[in-house]
Amino acid sequence: MKLTLGPVQFHWEPEEWRDFYFRIADESPFDTVVTGEVVCSKRKPFYDQYLPEVIERLKAAGKEVYLGSLLLVTLERERRQTLELIEQSGVPVEVNDLTCLASMQGKSHAIGPYINTYNEATAAYFARNGATRICLPPELPATSVATIVQNAPEVAIEVFAFGRLPLAISARCYHARLHKLSKDNCKFVCNQDPDGLTVDTMDGEHFLAMNGVQTMSFTVSNLLGEAKDLERMGVKSLRLSPQHCDMVEVARIFRDTLDGKTSVEDGQTKLKAIYPEASFSNGFSHGSSGSKWVSERLEDQMGAV
Template sequence: MTATDSATASPASSTGTRSGPRLSLGPISYYWPKDQVDAFYQQVEHLPVDIVYLGETICSKRNEVRFEDWLAIGERLAASGKEVVLSTLSLLEAESELLRLRAICENEGFLVEANDMGAVQLLRGRPFVVGHSVNVYNDRSLAVLARSGLKRWVLPVELTADCLADMQRLRPAGIETEVYAYGRLPLAYSARCFTARARNLPKDDCRYCCIDYPDGLEVATQDDQGFLVLNGIQTQSARTNNLLPELPRLRELDVDILRISPQAQGTDAIVQLFDQALRGDKTPAEASAAIQPLMPSGACDGYWHGEAGMDQVAQV
């Protein structure tokens, strides 16, 4: 996201009083140059998000921004009034990754989002968050995690609104619920790097080619329809999950936090539109219509409605 793009895309400032869920900004899923990451979070300091997740969650070889850099970014964001959470890798394969995981979990300054059960084990006895890659599918799982220190959980993206309703009725007291409300859907993780494979490169000599795809590498069907996105070891949906039209239902379900996943362009405008809908300056439908041009490959919301994930059910 550049300053020029930001100025062009950002809507007018919100004026109403925000009600309902808080807003969070998820960790950057893609491999961006350090200068781009630094510029992005300088803008985030001034955006109306309450919580910011930081760190590398996909591949440990992405080292443009190192652990010490993430801590420094976190300090600046905390000074601007944001709650900062450090996110862990979703798939660990090497001892070096375990050492990094321990450093994150042992930090004294910030809450940690555990993205696999190894991180949960290291965080037992301390407050922590579990991300959408941890398979929390029922209230019994929530209860087990709550006894270990769980503060907040993120709904797995494949679960439906009706499933969430059941879990909300039985969730342990004091546990916050966060929903992945905007962003390409994280579908799968693999030991193989599909981006490197697409360039005919082995994973061990990938030449860090992910950095050439700031929103991932889109895969199309034979009739040229966007289908999936390759993001290193992660596979994402080509379409962007957008639950902003579901804001009344999300409020009814007592969801505490809505997560927006960063994209290379337009994230600031998307945050502003969510904020305006929460404040009542725009209806959810109006804000969602304004978001449509900012999506790389169109919208989807099928999982939320119990349909195929790539479907768009809500009419905007």
């Protein structure tokens, strides 16, 4: 079982973003890293100046590197950016929008969790078109994951295992609207919330999180307890999505648990200490509400896989 670091979905300060990936390169046990701006094309210029040295540092550390495409392409400028991304030499693309997929014929690439790969036929279609790895949407239950793994052996299946879950993307910027700004003059206020901004119900219950044009879960997905069962199913990689916490240590906990160096219980205790403000969930994997925490093991629920 390998570990993949997904792209930073939030708007971090450019130097913090650069230093984050430098530390991932130098200290973390990640096998694969997806980088680049995937949520909002307006943020992209902040990171472009550092992207070449980030990629170089990650490659020098032996990491497999992918560049993530935008989740939603709506403007001519964004279409050009997507084509430039595909034409960039030496770095494969992780496709996050079907408009990008049309230009990937014959090129090795990955499919991100933002594309609805809900069954084995879809996974097989992507594999025939050059996809070598597919990160499944985080809302899929483990029963569906197992079916896809068993019936699409030609492609490596990855599961979203840590981080706030991406739920939806919009052409409208929620952060700008909240601050009474237009999207074109947003002043990049999303950088005030480096872990996303919590959205409450009218009754004051934490419900979702917003990240510019993106809607995310309030709870933080945590499949540490399901990791070994997913490995036995044939899942090839777990994706950890960057949060504003010590992601190097998060990766070490997942690595040590998978390798049998620490117990799930000890690992969970350490994760809570690293990210005390997080409310963990694993409901989607168990076929329940995504915000729930289910203590039952996957194998106990599904039977022997």
